[in-house]
Amino acid sequence: MTQFFGxxxxxxxxxxxSINSINSTNPMKLVVHYLLLALIFLxxxxxxxxxxGYAVASxxxxxxxxxxxxxxxxxxxxxxxxxxxxYPFGTKLKVTNISNNKTVSCLVNDRGPFVEGRDIxxxxxxxxxxxxxxxxxxxxxxxxxxxxxSYIKEVxxxxxxxxxxxxxxxxxxxxxxxxLKTGLGLKYSSVYITEAEIDGNRFxxxxxxxxxxxxxxxxxxxxxxxxxxxxxxxxCDEKI
Numbered sequence: 001m002t003q004f005f006g007x008x009x010x011x012x013x014x015x016x017x018s019i020n021s022i023n024s025t026n027p028m029k030l031v032v033h034y035l036l037l038a039l040i041f042l043x044x045x046x047x048x049x050x051x052x053g054y055a056v057a058s059x060x061x062x063x064x065x066x067x068x069x070x071x072x073x074x075x076x077x078x079x080x081x082x083x084x085x086x087y088p089f090g091t092k093l094k095v096t097n098i099s100n101n102k103t104v105s106c107l108v109n110d111r112g113p114f115v116e117g118r119d120i121x122x123x124x125x126x127x128x129x130x131x132x133x134x135x136x137x138x139x140x141x142x143x144x145x146x147x148x149x150s151y152i153k154e155v156x157x158x159x160x161x162x163x164x165x166x167x168x169x170x171x172x173x174x175x176x177x178x179x180l181k182t183g184l185g186l187k188y189s190s191v192y193i194t195e196a197e198i199d200g201n202r203f204x205x206x207x208x209x210x211x212x213x214x215x216x217x218x219x220x221x222x223x224x225x226x227x228x229x230x231x232x233x234x235x236c237d238e239k240i
Contacts, residue, residue, distance in 0.1 A: 052141070052142060052143045052144055053141070053142060054098070054139060054140070054141055054142075055119035055120055055139070055140055055141075055142050056117060056118050056119050056120075056137055056138075056139060056140070057095065057097075057118070057119070057120045057121070057122055057127075057132065057137060057138055057139075057140040058113055058115065058118045058120075058121050058122070058136060058137045059121060059122040059123065059124060059126070059127030059132065059133065059136070060077070060083070060112075060113075060121050060122075060123070060124070061077040061123065061124035061127075062077065062124075064077070065077045067176060067179070068169075068171070068176055068179075068180075069081075069083070069109050069110035069111075070083075070089075070109075070110050070111040070179070070180055070183040070184070070229075071089040071090075071109040071110060071151065071228050071229070072169070072229075072230050073109050073110075075109075075110065075123070076123070077123050077124035077125060078123075078124065078125045079123060079125055080104060080105065080106040080107065080123065080125050080126045080129070081106055081107050081108070081109045081110065081123045081126065082095070082106045082107070082108055082109075082110070082120055082121060082122045082123060082126055083108070083109075083110035083111055083112035083113060083120070083121035084108045084110075084111070084112075084119075084120050084121075085111060085112070085113075085119070085186045085187070086186075086187070087108045087144075088108070088147065088151065088152075088226065088227045088228050089108055089109055089151040089227065089228025089229075090107065090108065090109070090147050090148035090149065090150065090151030090152070090228055091107070091108040091144065091146075091147045092105060092106075092107055092108075092144075092145040092146045092147060092148065093105070093106055093107075093108060093120075093142055093143065093144065093145060094142070094143040094144075094145045095120070095122065095126070095130065095140050095141070095142055095143075096130070096140055096141045096143075097130035097131065097132055097138050097139075097140055098138070098139045098140060098141060099138055099139070100130070100131055102129065102130040102131055103129075103130065104122075104126045104129035104130050105145060106122060106123065106126040107148065109151075110183070111182075111183025111184070111186060112183065114182060114186075118137065119142075120140070120142060151228040152225065152226055152228065153225040153226075153228065153229065153230050153231065154225060155218070155221045155222055155225045155231055155232065155233065156231070156232035156233070157232065157233050157234075158232050158233065158234040158235075159233065159234045159235040160214070161235065162211065162212050162213060162214065162235075162236070163210050163211060163212050163235070163236040164210075164211045164212075164213075164214055164216075164217045164233050164234070164235065164236055165207045165208065165209055165210055165211070165217075165233075165234060165235070165236040165237070166207060166208045166209060166217060166220060166221050166224065166231050166232070166233055166234075167205055167206070167207050167231065167232055167233075167234050168180065168184060168206045168207065168208060168224065168229050168230070168231050169205070169206040169230075170196075170203050170204070170205045170206070171203065171204050171206075172201065172202070172203060172204075173204075174204050176204075177193050177204035177205070177206050178193075180206045181193055181206050184206070184208065188208055190208055190209045190210070191206065191207070191208050192206075192207055192208075193205065193206055193207070194207060194237045196237075207236075207237075208220070208224075210236045211236075214233070217233055218233070221233055
């Protein structure tokens, strides 16, 4: 499925960073860029909410059971959930197997799939409901069925001085950080991982962007929080 930002040729990070290069004495250029940035963020929050259509589904199960999803929830392969590249977390989808007309309702709480040519990853339980375990993949129809708004998060702040960055997750296991980074990379650029040691424990932090002024980072952080990511704004560290 074509990603919205790629289709338009825009990227939120690039739009924000481009503002840094504009001479602050030219207010009209600043106004135009901020309006464009706001339009992109608003569109990214809304355009996929009511989209229905045909897609290729796959499923995932034991290899990821018990691991954190991109939303922060622990993946349970026996619960009716799914991973999608664009829909906000908490989106309810009705998925129908075209070959047998079997239907399942599931909740988006993860990002993926990461294999070219696939559009949605169903949990083992959801895939079993529409009888696609054996085939591995199948053509489905996806219909939007609402959203659980409890997935919308608030932006937190842990620094008042720049440069700033947005932290989306922190993990003890490096593969979990890589998985979140990969999921964010489906839509956002400038995603990186930093390493920190606290009380003898090593953590891998997944972060986005580098911003000189706090006002510049707030719009992107708010878009991520509305999408369902638990984020906070903090001081920027070097990436690894």
